[in-house]
Amino acid sequence: MAFWFCCGKVSNRARRGKEQPTWRVFSLKELHSATNNFNYDNKLGEGCFGSVYWGQLWDGSQIVVKRLKVWSNIDETEFTVELEILARIRHKNLLSFRGFCAEGQERLIVYEYMHNLSLHSHLHGHHSFESPLDWNRRMKIAIGSAEGIVYLHHQATPRIIHRDIKSSNVLLDSDFRAKVADFGFARLIPDGATHVMTTKVKGTLGYLAPEYAMLGKAYESCDVYSFGVLLLELASGRRPTEKLSSTVRQSIVDWALPLVCEKKFGEIADPRLNGNYVEAELKRVVLVALMSAQDLPEKRPTMLDVVELLKGESKDKFSHIENSEMFRNPLDAETNDGTSETEDSFDYISEEKELERPLRENAEL
Numbered sequence: 001m002a003f004w005f006c007c008g009k010v011s012n013r014a015r016r017g018k019e020q021p022t023w024r025v026f027s028l029k030e031l032h033s034a035t036n037n038f039n040y041d042n043k044l045g046e047g048c049f050g051s052v053y054w055g056q057l058w059d060g061s062q063i064v065v066k067r068l069k070v071w072s073n074i075d076e077t078e079f080t081v082e083l084e085i086l087a088r089i090r091h092k093n094l095l096s097f098r099g100f101c102a103e104g105q106e107r108l109i110v111y112e113y114m115h116n117l118s119l120h121s122h123l124h125g126h127h128s129f130e131s132p133l134d135w136n137r138r139m140k141i142a143i144g145s146a147e148g149i150v151y152l153h154h155q156a157t158p159r160i161i162h163r164d165i166k167s168s169n170v171l172l173d174s175d176f177r178a179k180v181a182d183f184g185f186a187r188l189i190p191d192g193a194t195h196v197m198t199t200k201v202k203g204t205l206g207y208l209a210p211e212y213a214m215l216g217k218a219y220e221s222c223d224v225y226s227f228g229v230l231l232l233e234l235a236s237g238r239r240p241t242e243k244l245s246s247t248v249r250q251s252i253v254d255w256a257l258p259l260v261c262e263k264k265f266g267e268i269a270d271p272r273l274n275g276n277y278v279e280a281e282l283k284r285v286v287l288v289a290l291m292s293a294q295d296l297p298e299k300r301p302t303m304l305d306v307v308e309l310l311k312g313e314s315k316d317k318f319s320h321i322e323n324s325e326m327f328r329n330p331l332d333a334e335t336n337d338g339t340s341e342t343e344d345s346f347d348y349i350s351e352e353k354e355l356e357r358p359l360r361e362n363a364e365l
Contacts, residue, residue, distance in 0.1 A: 022096070023087065026110055028103040031055065031065055038067060044117075045168075049184050054113065062113035063098055067106070078184065079107050085183045089156060093148030095171055095181035114179065116172035119145075119230075123167055123237055132270070135277040137176045138234050142285060143310050144178035145170045149227060150303045152186075153220045159189040161218050165226035166204050166240075167233055187218060206240030206251065211297055221297040227306065228292025232256055235285045237270030253293050260286060261329045284312060287321050294326065 034055030035042045044052045050068040057063060068079060079102075086097035086109070098110040119141060121127045133141070152160040162169075163185040171179045185202045201208070201216055209225035212218055229240050232252045241249045259267050265283050269275070288309045292300050301309065308314050309321070321327075 022090075023099040023110075026099050026101040026108070028101055028106055028108075030057070031101055031108055031110070033058075034063060035065055038065075064111045064113050066109045066111070068108070076107075079109075081188075082109065082183050082186070085160060085186050085188065089151070089160070089183075091148055091151040091155075093144045093177070093179055094151065095179045111181070114171035114181075115174040116176055118168045119170040119172060119178070119234070120166070120168035122172070123233060124239060129272070132272040133176075135273060135281070139278075139281055139285075139310075140176060141170065141172070141178040142231060142234055143307065145180055145230070146227065146303060146307045146310060148178065148180040149223055150307055152180075153223065153303050158191060159220070161187050161189060161220055162223050162226075163187065163218055164203050164207075165223050165230060166207050167230060170230070189220075204240075209297065210295060219297060220302070221300050224292045224300045224303060224306065225297070227303070228289045228294075228300075229253065231285055231289035231292065232268075235270065235282060235289065236268050237272055253290065256286065257290060257326075260290060260327050281312075284310065284318065287318075287327070290326065291321055291324070 032038070034057050035053040036055075038051075038053055042053045042055065044054055044064065046052070048069075050066060053065045053067065055063045055065050083100055089097075095114070096112040098112055100110060101108040116122070117127070118125075122131075122133050149162065149165065152162060160183075162180065162183065164182060165180070169180060169182045171181045173179060201213055203212070203226070207226040207229050209222040212222040212225075229252060232238070233240060236252065236256065238252055238255070240252050242252070242255070244250050256268055259265070265279070265286060266275075268286055269277055269282055288301070288306055292306060294300060305317065309318055312318070
């Protein structure tokens with residue numbers, strides 16, 4: 001009942017506005033036909049939420065159908081929230097919502113199809129060696145996805161926290177324009193609120209901000225942290241975490257920060273680029289990434305700052321970042337007790353890593 005009441009509100013709001021809604025209600029029969037009865041050959045992927053299928057409608061248009069898993073009252077609420085968010089947002093760097101289906105126990109969400117799939121598939125999947133992303137496309141993806149998140153944080157009403165920014169949730173259209181996708185974990189921020197409190201920590205390990213993982217409080221700065229990890233992933237081609245041994249994992253931040261302190265930016269660049277990148281842009285991306293993914297949330301930039309810095313529009317701000325104590329060589333930044341600020345930040349992140357096991361059941365891997 002709550003589901004239909006909510007969708008009724010969305011529909012009425014759309015009718016009162018100047019524009020008619022661009023989404024519609026699909027029948028289950030229509031989506032069965034489009035996906036060849038959810039055939040395995042049509043499956044694009046699977047996660048904790050359910051499965052994703054490619055489909056083609058009777059008019060020839062291609063779609064993606066997210067088919068949710070076993071149903072419960074909690075799932076119904078989350079489905080309703082996701083539809084409410086999808087019906088609100090319109091931006092060139094956010095994946096377009098085509099509609100939904102709710103028949104019997106089936107809950108399905110329909111999106112536009114992205115011909116170049118996800119950023120993850122180009123960095124780590126079957127596209128990663130077939131046609132590696134060149135540097136110009138990487139910069140375009142970095143700026144485009146950042147602008148999509150700016151819309152969520154600063155232009156949507158009410159504001160929206162995504163809570164699951166990662167490379168598999170950045171999709172690429174036929175022109176490699178980035179579109180941020182999957183709002184299953186997203187939350188609306190009520191007017192006057194600074195954060196949303198969650199009973200379960202949801203997201204993907206390697207991208208989770210330490211304060212969110214420990215306290216369950218989701219701020220916009222948590223998305224900034226995740227985006228910082230994503231930028232490092234985009235520049236380096238590495239995964240958010242790498243296994244050093246059977247029991248030890250290293251975060252991409254731990255790996256990149258010492259190289260930056262030693263001014264070894266070239267060693268961070270994805271080897272598949274074969275040195276074909278703009279050095280000044282690589283430096284900008286890496287420094288902005290590390291500032292975004294630092295431990296203290298109050299020191300992270302906003303997504304508005306991130307876009308401005310990535311575009312190279314503020315020399316003063318970038319100069320301030322370049323000269324940050326965070327990027328000093330540890331040998332030059334020793335304190336009286338023989339430790340350094342950089343080493344202290346590593347200790348903080350290593351504490352966060354210990355949370356991986358208890359969080360595993362609540363986080364999508």
